[in-house]
Amino acid sequence: MEWIQQLVNGISLGSIYALIALGYTMVYGIIKLINFAHGDVFMIGAFIGFYAIAKWELGFFPALLLAMVVCAIFGVLIERIAYKRLRNATRIAALITAIGVSLLIEYTTIFFRGAQPAAYPEVFKNRTLDILGVQISSTSILILSVAVVLMILLQFIVHKTKIGKAMRAVSHDADAARLMGINVDNTISATFAIGSALAGAAGVIFGVYYTKIDPLMGVIPGVKAFIAAVLGGIGIIPGAMVGGMLLGVVESMVSALGYSLWRDAAAFVILILILIFRPSGIFGKNAREKV
Amino acid sequence: MKENKKLKKFGSLLVASSLLAGVLAGCGAGDDSSSGGGSSSGGGSSDGDTIKIGANLELSGNVASYGSSIGVGAELAVKEINDAGGIDGKKIELIKVDNKSENSEATAAAIKLATQDKVVAMLAPATSGNTVATVQIANDNKIPIVTGSGTAPNITVNDDGSVNEYAFRTCFIDPFQGIVAANFAASELDAKNVAIFADNASDYAKGLAKSFKETITKNGGKVVKEEAYVAKDADFRTQLTNIKAANPDFIFIPGYYEEVGLIVKQAREMGITVPLMGADGWDSPTLVELAGKTALNNTFITNHYSAEDPDQKIQDFVKAFKAANSDKAPDAFNALGYDTIYYIADAIKRAGSTDGEAIKNELAGTKDLSLVTGTFSVDENHNPIKTATVLEFKDGKQVFNSKVNP
Numbered sequence: 076m077e078w079i080q081q082l083v084n085g086i087s088l089g090s091i092y093a094l095i096a097l098g099y100t101m102v103y104g105i106i107k108l109i110n111f112a113h114g115d116v117f118m119i120g121a122f123i124g125f126y127a128i129a130k131w132e133l134g135f136f137p138a139l140l141l142a143m144v145v146c147a148i149f150g151v152l153i154e155r156i157a158y159k160r161l162r163n164a165t166r167i168a169a170l171i172t173a174i175g176v177s178l179l180i181e182y183t184t185i186f187f188r189g190a191q192p193a194a195y196p197e198v199f200k201n202r203t204l205d206i207l208g209v210q211i212s213s214t215s216i217l218i219l220s221v222a223v224v225l226m227i228l229l230q231f232i233v234h235k236t237k238i239g240k241a242m243r244a245v246s247h248d249a250d251a252a253r254l255m256g257i258n259v260d261n262t263i264s265a266t267f268a269i270g271s272a273l274a275g276a277a278g279v280i281f282g283v284y285y286t287k288i289d290p291l292m293g294v295i296p297g298v299k300a301f302i303a304a305v306l307g308g309i310g311i312i313p314g315a316m317v318g319g320m321l322l323g324v325v326e327s328m329v330s331a332l333g334y335s336l337w338r339d340a341a342a343f344v345i346l347i348l349i350l351i352f353r354p355s356g357i358f359g360k361n362a363r364e365k366v
Numbered sequence: 367m368k369e370n371k372k373l374k375k376f377g378s379l380l381v382a383s384s385l386l387a388g389v390l391a392g393c394g395a396g397d398d399s400s401s402g403g404g405s406s407s408g409g410g411s412s413d414g415d416t417i418k419i420g421a422n423l424e425l426s427g428n429v430a431s432y433g434s435s436i437g438v439g440a441e442l443a444v445k446e447i448n449d450a451g452g453i454d455g456k457k458i459e460l461i462k463v464d465n466k467s468e469n470s471e472a473t474a475a476a477i478k479l480a481t482q483d484k485v486v487a488m489l490a491p492a493t494s495g496n497t498v499a500t501v502q503i504a505n506d507n508k509i510p511i512v513t514g515s516g517t518a519p520n521i522t523v524n525d526d527g528s529v530n531e532y533a534f535r536t537c538f539i540d541p542f543q544g545i546v547a548a549n550f551a552a553s554e555l556d557a558k559n560v561a562i563f564a565d566n567a568s569d570y571a572k573g574l575a576k577s578f579k580e581t582i583t584k585n586g587g588k589v590v591k592e593e594a595y596v597a598k599d600a601d602f603r604t605q606l607t608n609i610k611a612a613n614p615d616f617i618f619i620p621g622y623y624e625e626v627g628l629i630v631k632q633a634r635e636m637g638i639t640v641p642l643m644g645a646d647g648w649d650s651p652t653l654v655e656l657a658g659k660t661a662l663n664n665t666f667i668t669n670h671y672s673a674e675d676p677d678q679k680i681q682d683f684v685k686a687f688k689a690a691n692s693d694k695a696p697d698a699f700n701a702l703g704y705d706t707i708y709y710i711a712d713a714i715k716r717a718g719s720t721d722g723e724a725i726k727n728e729l730a731g732t733k734d735l736s737l738v739t740g741t742f743s744v745d746e747n748h749n750p751i752k753t754a755t756v757l758e759f760k761d762g763k764q765v766f767n768s769k770v771n772p
Contacts, residue, residue, distance in 0.1 A: 077611045084603040190426050192624060194655035201635055212635050285600040286656055287628055289428075295598070330604035336566055336594055 079209045081331040082324060087215040087284065089323020090222035094277035095300035096307070096315035097229060098150075098270030104246045104310035105266045107166065111173040112153055113274055114297015115180040120146045120275025121288045122184070128196050135198040135283065139221070142279045143272040150271025151264045159260070177297075184290040192289040195282040218280050225276055226316055229269065233312060238265050246310070295339070302346045308356025317357065416459040417452075417720055419444075419710060420479030421489040422500060422511075427467025428597070428624055431650040432492035432699050436514045437462055439703030440489055442690050447707070453715050458707075465491055469499040476500035480507040486720040487512065487710050490533070492699065493622075494518030494540075494570045497533075504532040508722040510729055512536060512710055514702035515646065515670075517543065518569045522748035532722070534729045534748050536706045536739065540570060543645040543668045544577030546754045546770045547618060550666065552585040554768075555641050557616030559590045561609045563602075563629065565621035566594035574620035574645055582618075590614050595625060602629045606636055615640050622647045627656025634661040646670060649698050649764075659762035670698040671739040672755050672766040683738045698739070705737040 095117050102110045120142040127138035157176050161169045202213045233239040241262045244252040253259050281296070282288050303322045307314025322342060329341045349356065421440055424433025440460060448457045461483050465472035472491050479485045480503055488504065490497040490513035497516035504511040512534040513521060519540060522533045551557040560582055565571035579589055591612035593605040606629070609617065617633070619626055619642055626648050633642065634657075643666040654662060673684050673695045683704065687696040696704075712735060713728035714720060733743045742750035753771050757764040 077607055080607045081604055084601070084607065087603075088601055189430075190428075191430050192428075192652065192656075194627070194652070197658065203635065203637060210637050214635075281600075285628065286631055287600060287624065292600075327604045331608060333593075333608065335605050336596060339596075 077331070079207075081327050083209065083211055083215060085324035085327030086320060087218055087323070088326060089303075089320035090219050091277050091281050091284070091296065091319075092300050092303045092323050093316045093319025094222055094225065094273050094280070095296060096303040096319045097226070097312065098274045099301055099304040100307070100309055100312060100315040101242075101266050101270045103304070104312075105242060105263055106158075106162065108158060108169050109173065109301065110158075110270075111170070111297070111301075112157075112176040112180060113270070114293035114300065115177050116146050116150055116153075116271045116293075117274040117278045117281070117296060117300075118184070118288070118290060118293035119149060119180065120278025121282045121292065122188075122193075122278075123275065124279030124282055125193055125195055125288060128198055129193075135279075138198075139276055139279045142275040146275025146278075147268040147272040150267040150274075153271075154264055154267040181290055181293070188290070190290055192287045195286050195288065198283055214284055218284050221276065221280060225273060229273065229312065232269065238262065242266055299342055302342050305346060306349055306356055308359035311356070311358045314356055314358035415456050417456050417714065418459050418461055418483060418485040419487050419489065419707070420476075420483060420485035421460055421462045422465055422472060422475045422479060422491050422496075423462060423489065424467040424492050424496065425462070425464035427465075429467045429493055429622060431623065431652055432515060433465070433467070435650075435697055435699030436489065436492050436703030436706070438691065439514075439687075439696065439700035439705075440707045442687060442700075443704045443707035443711075445690070446686070447711050453711055454718070458711065460707075461485060465496055467493070467496065469496055472496040472499045473503060476503040476511075480504075480509050485509065486714065486722065487725055489514065489703070489706055489710075490516060490521075490535075492516065493568075494521060495568060497521050498569075501530050501533045505530060508532065508726075510534060510710075510713075510722060510726045512706050512729065514706040515699060517646070518573055519747075519749075520569070529747055532726055534709075534744070536702055536709055536737070536750060537646075537670055538752055538754060539749050540573035540645075541577035543754065544574040544579075544620070545581045546668045546756070547574075547643050547645065547666075548578045548581030548585060548587075550668070550756050550768075550770070551616050551618070551641075551643060552582060552587055555616055555666075557582070557587055557641075559588050559612075559614045560616045560618060561591040561593070561612060561614035562589060563593045563595070563605060563609060563617060563619045563621075565597060565625060567596040568622070570647060571620040571622075575618070578618050578620070595621075595629075597622070597625060599625060600628060602632050603636065606633050606638065610636060610638055617642050619644045620647065623650040623653035624656070627653045630657040630665060631661050639664070641666065643667065646698060651697075654759075654762045662759040662762060665759045666767065667757050667759075667764075668754050668770075669757050669764075670755065671701050672757055672764065673697075673701075674764075674766040675755065675769075679736065680738055701738045705739050708737055709735065 098113050102108055123142040123145050124138045127133045127141050153176055157172055161172055204211050241257045244257055245259055245262045249259050303318035304315045307318025326338045329338050423437050424430050444458045444460045463475040465475045479488055488511045490500055490511040492515045494516040497513040498521055510532045514536050516535055517537055517540045522530055562575050564575040591609050593609055595602055619629055641664050645668050648667045649669055713725050717724035717728040730744055734741055740752035742752040745751055753769050755769050756767040758767045
């Protein structure tokens with residue numbers, strides 16, 4: 076029974092990683108940039124959700140929506156201000172800029188509100204359901220459902236809408252897409268908007284599930300989500316989902332075996348192994364289409 | 367090379383000490399231990415009519431709550447002493463520096479206080495790790511440091527058993543809290559099968575876990591599960607699942623409030639209802655915010671003092687503190703910060719000098735000093751011998767449970 080319990084713990088954690096990893100993977104898929112500021116968009120989302128619930132007394136879903144909208148705008152702004160001019164620069168320049176943007180967001184937040192953590196208010200009366208001896212809290216079910224719904228929505232956007240088609244086209248070959256009359260700049264912005272909205276949602280979910288948020292909370296989940304994206308195959312959307320879930324479960328299992336202090340290390344061992352033995356990730360082989 | 371440096375230092379200090387001597391002559395302190403050859407190497411000085419005391423505190427970062435609380439308590443004590451005429455007519459000036467809750471920053475802050483501000487004594491950081499990072503600076507500059515709440519044994523005593531001459535504290539040490547917790551668990555809560563869930567990133571938590579384990583085993587209890595976490599974790603459900611499976615009737619959680627708050631919350635959500643216990647690291651309003659009031663019921667901590675203790679001295683302090691801080695009740699860190707200033711001021715007064723060595727000798731020789739967190743004498747390891755208080759959380763409030771003597 077404990078093992079099923081641990082699996083539930085892992086999937087809850089994994090669904091948060093997966094939501095963040097989607098943003099990494101989408102941005103990489105379209106402009107080959109590892110957006111290290113993505114974990115901080117996640118943090119901004121968590122804080123917007125916090126203020127929406129604690130200060131403006133909105134419910135969970137309005138707060139989630141607000142965080143997603145603000146993060147989408149924020150993501151587009153980051154792209155327009157910091158990355159757009161560097162689109163034809165070397166990749167290392169863009170990467171270092173991303174790290175700079177990340178630190179800028181973190182320390183600006185600390186400047187405005189201080190480094191002390193905040194506690195998420197309780198939005199739901201948390202009930203624990205007993206399913207065949209496994210204790211599953213209503214919050215973790217909610218988190219999982221929100222994450223799954225958002226991922227389905229993303230699949231729908233990418234495969235069934237015009238902007239999704241444009242995204243796939245740009246990721247495939249930006250120049251050819253431009254020749255076909257696709258507005259590449261707007262498509263890239265849309266990618267940032269969608270990826271950042273998902274990170275914002277992950278931030279609110281994280282706050283509700285783990286209670287504590289602080290300005291540097293995006294660093295570790297950001298790196299873990301990056302590992303998840305690489306694990307699944309960076310640039311591939313289903314890869315990010317599977318990679319996130321898998322990483323969450325692996326971490327939980329490492330702890331469950333009594334090696335809780337190795338949990339973070341395990342994630343990085345996975346990163347190193349995957350980069351050595353299968354750099355294209357689990358889903359990397361037969362992926363023709365990206366984004 | 368070292369000699370050379372020393373000579374240089376000696377030269378500059380000779381100038382400083384002649385100034386110092388002038389000041390001393392002014393206030394007419396004829397204590398033998400304060401003057402004499404050795405005192406020329408004292409790092410501190412006091413200019414004009416003030417005595418500078420440095421405060422190296424966690425004003426931001428992950429244990430900011432402790433450092434700020436100590437600072438607030440210290441300021442109240444400084445104000446009281448100055449209003450009552452200061453030390454031999456000289457006012458105390460408290461110089462606060464933020465160490466951002468980081469060891470390296472704590473070291474840098476201590477160097478700044480010692481060399482730039484030329485303080486005569488320092489309030490060391492609130493946590494053990496940060497304090498240990500400043501001990502060497504204190505010894506090198508011959509400036510006494512006193513931590514209000516650094517409870518790790520290795521602040522005052524090195525691993526080889528030698529005493530750090532210039533390091534002192536106002537609080538009891540970690541092993542003592544672990545022993546008190548284990549005795550309380552065995553006698554009051556009837557704990558037989560216990561689990562320990564410790565912060566493996568801090569010496570403080572590891573020290574507590576060790577002494578708790580030794581004592582509870584001696585009391586006939588059994589440790590059925592030991593789990594660990596590291597600071598900054600947010601997900602403790604996996605370890606708690608393991609603990610729950612071992613079915614303990616008591617869980618000891620030495621750690622700091624930021625993580626402990628989440629642990630308590632997640633444990634209660636997972637249906638762990640047994641008593642949980644920790645130590646002074648739990649003492650912060652943030653703990654209550656993170657864990658929630660109901661989750662904290664049936665949890666206990668050992669602490670330095672309780673604002674509800676009926677003792678007259680404590681009640682007077684509570685009154686003065688509330689008057690100065692918009693009716694907020696003082697927590698243990700406020701009380702320790704307050705006591706630390708009084709402890710230092712008492713030593714400076716008895717030394718009749720601001721020389722580091724003289725102050726150090728008086729700090730070490732303190733006997734039966736009556737303070738808010740208890741009356742204490744300092745033992746040969748520079749640790750105060752004092753009582754501990756056990757508190758219970760009831761609907762988010764700390765309720766006085768009992769006092770435990772060493």
